Amino acid sequence: MKMSGIMEVIEQAEGGRIKLTPEQLCARRARSIAIAFTLGAFVLFVFAVTVVRLGSGGLAGPDYMRPVEAIGRI
Amino acid sequence: MSLTVARAEPSVAGVGDYIELMKPRVMSLVVFTALVGLVRAPVPVHPVMAFTALLCIAVGAGAAGALNMWYDADIDARMGRTAGRPIPRGRVMPGEAAGFGFTLAAFSVVSLGLLVNVLAAALLAFTIFFYVVIYTIWLKRSTPQNIVIGGAAGALPPVIGWAASTGTVAIEPLILFLIVFLWTPPHFWALSLYRTDDYARAGVPMLPVVAGAAETRRQILLYTLALTPVGVAPWLLGYTGAAYGITAVVAGSAMIALAIRVHGETRGHTASKQMFGFSILYLFLLFAMLLVDRMSGGLFGHFVA
Numbered sequence: 001m002k003m004s005g006i007m008e009v010i011e012q013a014e015g016g017r018i019k020l021t022p023e024q025l026c027a028r029r030a031r032s033i034a035i036a037f038t039l040g041a042f043v044l045f046v047f048a049v050t051v052v053r054l055g056s057g058g059l060a061g062p063d064y065m066r067p068v069e070a071i072g073r074i
Numbered sequence: 075m076s077l078t079v080a081r082a083e084p085s086v087a088g089v090g091d092y093i094e095l096m097k098p099r100v101m102s103l104v105v106f107t108a109l110v111g112l113v114r115a116p117v118p119v120h121p122v123m124a125f126t127a128l129l130c131i132a133v134g135a136g137a138a139g140a141l142n143m144w145y146d147a148d149i150d151a152r153m154g155r156t157a158g159r160p161i162p163r164g165r166v167m168p169g170e171a172a173g174f175g176f177t178l179a180a181f182s183v184v185s186l187g188l189l190v191n192v193l194a195a196a197l198l199a200f201t202i203f204f205y206v207v208i209y210t211i212w213l214k215r216s217t218p219q220n221i222v223i224g225g226a227a228g229a230l231p232p233v234i235g236w237a238a239s240t241g242t243v244a245i246e247p248l249i250l251f252l253i254v255f256l257w258t259p260p261h262f263w264a265l266s267l268y269r270t271d272d273y274a275r276a277g278v279p280m281l282p283v284v285a286g287a288a289e290t291r292r293q294i295l296l297y298t299l300a301l302t303p304v305g306v307a308p309w310l311l312g313y314t315g316a317a318y319g320i321t322a323v324v325a326g327s328a329m330i331a332l333a334i335r336v337h338g339e340t341r342g343h344t345a346s347k348q349m350f351g352f353s354i355l356y357l358f359l360l361f362a363m364l365l366v367d368r369m370s371g372g373l374f375g376h377f378v379a
Contacts, residue, residue, distance in 0.1 A: 024084045034089045045126070049189045052122045 096136030111235025127238035140175035225258030302326035
């Protein structure tokens with residue numbers, strides 16, 4: 001089973017490139033779409049959180065990271 | 075040889091296999107208990123920030139699940155309950171699961187730290203570390219106390235939720251931690267009583283395998299006796315109203331009654347199976363009532379208090 005698996009892969013190779021089976025192509029496409037969707041959602045998500053934090057002044061950070069004058073003005 | 079094949083064969087793993095690696099049922103319990111910790115905190119939290127925290131905690135739990143399946147693939151393949159997982163089935167290669175788990179772990183911790191707060195991120199990182207390294211790699215294969223100590227990882231999400239909301243840790247989330255911590259042994263030992271052969275075949279030193287069924291039944295009863303008063307503690311300490319208190323007393327009494335039945339069971343596993351099933355309901359009821367109590371402002375309770 002294992003050796004035949006290797007042989008199949010070798011036999012599928014054309015010009016040094018592995019030719020994927022329809023099942024492998026389908027699985028790869030599904031994974032690629034899922035990764036694209038996840039990354040897109042992550043970007044939108046970070047954007048949304050940034051907007052919320054900007055709105056609440058949360059991005060100003062803790063007092064010890066700001067100059068004394070700035071804290072005084074706030 | 076098999077490793078060579080694993081690298082040579084292009085992957086056929088689908089999205090569903092990767093979702094399965096994240097143990098969605100465990101993840102749902104983690105998210106639920108973290109939500110309760112977050113909502114119980116006395117600080118109003120923006121819905122987007124609450125969602126962010128829960129998402130990061132969910133992804134962190136998924137990372138821990140994937141890393142657990144990566145390391146335990148040999149054990150999983152020998153147990154009937156876990157033989158159908160993606161790695162033993164050959165759908166996902168161990169290296170792929172490890173890469174997936176480490177990536178999710180890093181993303182979840184860094185995102186929680188940058189978007190919510192550092193304490194919550196540190197607690198999430200510690201939880202993943204504890205579950206993967208302390209429980210999975212070390213304790214699970216070496217001691218029958220594996221799930222007792224390892225249970226700490228599953229008990230931390232309410233504390234992370236609280237920390238995400240407040241940036242601190244207080245007594246109340248530590249009580250929630252203690253409830254889940256003491257709930258874990260009777261829950262898993264009830265399961266292991268009727269899966270003893272599975273664990274023995276896999277070489278996992280669960281309590282029934284090492285100390286026998288009688289000792290396991292005794293330990294289930296002792297832990298249930300310890301769990302019940304801790305379950306009522308949020309009410310006794312004035313954190314919740316009477317509705318929660320009554321639920322905790324009634325559900326706790328049912329847990330004790332079942333533990334006594336398990337203790338006295340000499341043939342078959344009917345009581346153990348009932349105990350396992352009811353323990354899930356018990357934890358759900360307690361945490362659901364904590365949620366309801368916060369939403370209703372502890373309305374019922376203050377009649378009595």
